[in-house]
Amino acid sequence: MLRTLHERPRTRSAKGRTGGFFTTMSAAALDLRGITCTFPAPSRDAEPYTAVRDVDISLGDGEFVAIVGPTGCGKSTILNVAAGLLAATAGEVSVFGTPLAGINSHAGYMFQAEALLPWLTARGNVSLGLEMHGVARAEATQRADAWLERVGLAGFEERYPKQLSGGMKKRVALAQTLVLEPRILLMDEPFSALDIQTRQLMENELLDMWSADRKSVFFVTHDLEEAISLADRVVVMSAGPGTKPVAEFKVDIPRPRDVTEIVQSPHYLDLHRRIWEILKKEVLKSYERGKTMVPVG
Amino acid sequence: MSPAVQRTVVWSCRLALIGILLVAWVIAINHSKIAMFFLGSPKVIAEHLFQWFATGKIFRHLGITLLETMLSFVIGCSLALVLGLWLALNDILARICDPFIKGLNSMPRLIMAPIFAVWFGLGIWSKVALGVTLVFFVVFFNVFQGIREVSPVLIANARMLGARRRDLVRRVYIPSAMSWVFSSLHLSVGLAFVGAVIGEYLGSSAGVGYLILEAEGTFDIETVLAGVILLTTCALTLDYIITLVEESLLKWQAK
Ligand SMILES: Nc1ncnc2c1ncn2[C@@H]1O[C@H](COP(=O)(O)OP(=O)(O)OP(=O)(O)O)[C@@H](O)[C@H]1O
Ligand SMILES: [Mg+2]
Numbered sequence: 392m393l394r395t396l397h398e399r400p401r402t403r404s405a406k407g408r409t410g411g412f413f414t415t416m417s418a419a420a421l422d423l424r425g426i427t428c429t430f431p432a433p434s435r436d437a438e439p440y441t442a443v444r445d446v447d448i449s450l451g452d453g454e455f456v457a458i459v460g461p462t463g464c465g466k467s468t469i470l471n472v473a474a475g476l477l478a479a480t481a482g483e484v485s486v487f488g489t490p491l492a493g494i495n496s497h498a499g500y501m502f503q504a505e506a507l508l509p510w511l512t513a514r515g516n517v518s519l520g521l522e523m524h525g526v527a528r529a530e531a532t533q534r535a536d537a538w539l540e541r542v543g544l545a546g547f548e549e550r551y552p553k554q555l556s557g558g559m560k561k562r563v564a565l566a567q568t569l570v571l572e573p574r575i576l577l578m579d580e581p582f583s584a585l586d587i588q589t590r591q592l593m594e595n596e597l598l599d600m601w602s603a604d605r606k607s608v609f610f611v612t613h614d615l616e617e618a619i620s621l622a623d624r625v626v627v628m629s630a631g632p633g634t635k636p637v638a639e640f641k642v643d644i645p646r647p648r649d650v651t652e653i654v655q656s657p658h659y660l661d662l663h664r665r666i667w668e669i670l671k672k673e674v675l676k677s678y679e680r681g682k683t684m685v686p687v688g
Numbered sequence: 689m690s691p692a693v694q695r696t697v698v699w700s701c702r703l704a705l706i707g708i709l710l711v712a713w714v715i716a717i718n719h720s721k722i723a724m725f726f727l728g729s730p731k732v733i734a735e736h737l738f739q740w741f742a743t744g745k746i747f748r749h750l751g752i753t754l755l756e757t758m759l760s761f762v763i764g765c766s767l768a769l770v771l772g773l774w775l776a777l778n779d780i781l782a783r784i785c786d787p788f789i790k791g792l793n794s795m796p797r798l799i800m801a802p803i804f805a806v807w808f809g810l811g812i813w814s815k816v817a818l819g820v821t822l823v824f825f826v827v828f829f830n831v832f833q834g835i836r837e838v839s840p841v842l843i844a845n846a847r848m849l850g851a852r853r854r855d856l857v858r859r860v861y862i863p864s865a866m867s868w869v870f871s872s873l874h875l876s877v878g879l880a881f882v883g884a885v886i887g888e889y890l891g892s893s894a895g896v897g898y899l900i901l902e903a904e905g906t907f908d909i910e911t912v913l914a915g916v917i918l919l920t921t922c923a924l925t926l927d928y929i930i931t932l933v934e935e936s937l938l939k940w941q942a943k
Contacts, residue, residue, distance in 0.1 A: 476844050494847055506845035510863045510940045519859065520849035551940035571849065 418488030420497075420575050420607030421450040421473055426482035428468050442468045444633035446482070448626060450575070453605040457618035459670060460628030461677035466611040467503055470577045473609060474500045486575070499573030501564055501581045503611075507552040513539060513563045514548040520571045538566040542596070558589040565593075569600070576608045583613060594621060594650045602647060615670060619662055620650040627670050630677035638669045728910035736914040746918070752895045754922070756812050756884035760819025761877055765869070768824045772831025772865065773857070782832075793825045801890045810892055819883025826876045827869055834868030835861045870937050873930045881923055896922075 426446040432439045443465040450456050458466050471477035472484060475495040484491040486498075507516050517535035522528065539548055542562040552560055561581060568576065582590045598621060601608065612618050618625045619642055627638045644658055653659050689697070713730055716723040740746035775782045801818050808814040838860060846860050869876075888897025896915055903911035 471844075474844075474848060476847065496850070498848070500845070500848040502841055502845060504839075504841045506839075506841045508842060508846070508860065508863070510867065512940075519846070523846075523850040523852075523855050523859070553940060567849070 418452070419449040419485075420452045420454070420487060421448075421609065422483075422485045423448045423469070423473065424483045424485075426469070426472055426479045426484070428465070428472065428477065429480045441480075441632050442634060443631075444635060446635050448636060450607050450609055452487075452574075452607055455601060455608045455610065455621060455623045457610045457612060457622035457625045458628060459612060459615055459618045459625060459666075460634065461630050461670075461674045462613065464628050464631045464673070464677060465634040466628060467579050470500070470579050470609060470611055473575075474498055474577055476500075495575070497573060498575040498577050499568035499571055500577045501568050501579065503579035503581075503583075505552075505560060505564075507560060507563055507567070509552050512549050512551055513544060513555065513559075516552070516563055517566045517570050520567065524571070534570055535566070538570045539563070541600075542566045558585050558593070561585065561593065565597075574606060576606045578608065579611045580613060581610075582617070590617075591650050597621070598646075598648060598650070615663060615666055616654060617650075619644075619659060619666070620648060620653045625666055627666060627673065630673045630680065637673065638666070640666055726909065728913055732910045733914045733917065736911055737918065740914070740918075746896075746899075749894055749896050749899055750918070750922070752812060753881075753884050753888065753897065753919075756815045756819060756887070756895065757877070757880045757926075759812070759816045760823055760880040760883050763816065764820040764823025764880065765827050765876065767820070768827035769831055769865070769869070772828045773835065773861065776832045776835035776865075777857070777861070789825075789828070793829075797821045798886060801887055804887070805891050815884050815887030815892065815895070818887040819880045822879040822883045823876045826872055826879060830868040830872050831865040834865035837868075838864045867938065867941065870934060873934060874927060877926055877930055878923065881919075881926060885919060 424447055426448075427441065427444045429439050429441045446469060448456075448458075448469070458469065460466055468477065472479045472482075473495065475484075475491055475493055475498075484495075486495055508519065511519065514532060514535050517538055518526075518528075518531035521531035521534060526534070536545075536548055539545060542565055544559060544562055544566070547555065547559065550559075552563070555563065561584070565581070582593050585593065594617065610618070610621060615625075622642055625640045625642060626636050627640075628634050629637045640662060642662060644653060644656065644662075710730055713727060717727055717729055775785055797818065800821060801814070804814040804817040808817055842860060842864075843856065846856055851859065884895070885897040888895035889901050892898045892901075896919055900912050900915040903909075903915065
């Protein structure tokens with residue numbers, strides 16, 4: 392993992408910064424310090440709910456980090472904080488060394504729920520971000536079409552989301568996010584709604600794209616197998632309330648990886664067993680606290 | 689049954705129904721003077737309709753009724769869109785206005801017709817005013833709902849893609865509101881039409897409603913029914929046009 396960090400060429404904006412060499416080197420893509428999120432009580436006799444408490448997580452420049460944890464523990468909450476969509480009750484977020492205020496403009500976010508605009512075609516959805524950034528219509532359309540082709544949707548430009556399958560919609564969402572070339576990618580269970588074959592296909596595609604330009608990725612998933620096969624590092628979250636990271640594992644399986652083959656390697660199996668041991672405890676805890684649970688592993 | 693056969697069956701049954709009604713009607717008026725007085729003769733009604741179109745007398749009246757319908761619809765929709773957007777995006781304002789809007793909406797609008805006649809005269813504008821009060825609320829509530837029901841994930845997504853407030857209004861709120869408005873087009877256009885005709889009926893010097901009013905004054909039941917049939921045909925045609933418009937506007941909602 393360290394290798395990937397250091398081999399990666401500095402990006403333009405990092406180079407252009409006035410800070411010295413060392414400050415640039417040390418600035419993580421995302422740095423969450425002491426993040427606490429408390430949601431107000433839904434009714435008067437209920438207690439406010441603290442979903443995550445005192446969370447420290449960082450994401451190195453060009454690093455791929457997977458976050459796993461029991462359902463309802465606060466994974467989406469953490470991504471929302473990193474995206475600047477949700478203001479933490481306490482704690483600080485910095486993006487490439489700068490404190491975050493408002494929306495995180497370096498980040499692209501693929502949401503857990505479906506988020507395509509239903510009244511726009513696939514092309515309209517992908518070019519939307521470009522148009523809002525002031526790119527001319529013609530160029531935005533052309534770049535959108537190029538991305539749709541890259542995610543395997545050439546010929547589907549004029550379709551509306553209702554006319555696309557679940558997997559196709561996820562591809563459009565991926566293109567919609569990537570067309571803006573964000574340096575940070577936040578992905579919230581992007582493939583969990585897909586069947587296993589489509590999912591592995593998309594995972595491989597994601598890895599291909601990622602290895603081409605090494606974005607910094609926060610990847611939330613329920614699925615340990617997915618986490619290990621994709622990430623440089625897997626962070627395990629505890630059961631809620633007051634969730635925080637309980638363990639961290641480096642995944643030193645060499646790249647390029649193929650998610651369909653990796654699961655047979657002894658190295659993978661060993662990692663899986665070690666992480667599952669910890670994750671299982673949290674999943675059970677979460678289950679005992681009367682929450683719904685989707686066991687994985 | 690194939691769809692083509694089904695269509696044929698449906699249409700022949702419809703025509704047969706009309707045929708049966710007509711025959712029953714003719715038999716009734718041939719056997720009873722009272723039925724003749726109350727129902728009139730279909731043949732005379734058809735002649736009236738034919739004369740209206742042959743002499744071109746009807747076009748001025750029909751034109752005025754349709755103009756009033758269109759003006760009510762356009763003005764009612766525009767007001768509702770602007771006010772709906774404004775209120776839906778301002779929570780405090782919405783709470784302040786809530787009882788007033790509900791109150792105005794539950795007020796019986798037809799009672800306002802004579803007042804509008806005083807305010808706007810007997811020309812087309814008093815009818816437009818009545819139509820607007822009918823159209824406005826339907827559209828307003830749809831716009832309001834359309835904006836309040838936008839999924840927070842869509843907003844979050846648009847913001848992550850770089851949307852500022854202005855972009856959100858233009859690219860998320862308005863399209864969402866419009867989809868609700870379009871889905872109530874049948875109702876709002878229908879109400880605009882009703883507003884125009886009732887307005888004419890309650891006092892005017894032109895329009896199809898006026899023709900009916902005039903004929904009623906002389907117990908000319910055949911002219912009244914000719915007017916009613918003309919209005920019904922217009923309403924059905926409008927409804928059909930709206931269905932076509934809907935199909936092209938709401939393509940994205942189709943399965
Ligand atoms: N807006 C909110 N108001 C109140 N409680 C909330 C809100 N958003 C989240 N929560 C609570 O915070 C906790 C964490 O939610 P979050 O969506 O982050 O979980 P998650 O780890 O992403 O779950 P999943 O894996 O099922 O997606 C949950 O218990 C949820 O009920
Ligand atoms: Mg979640």
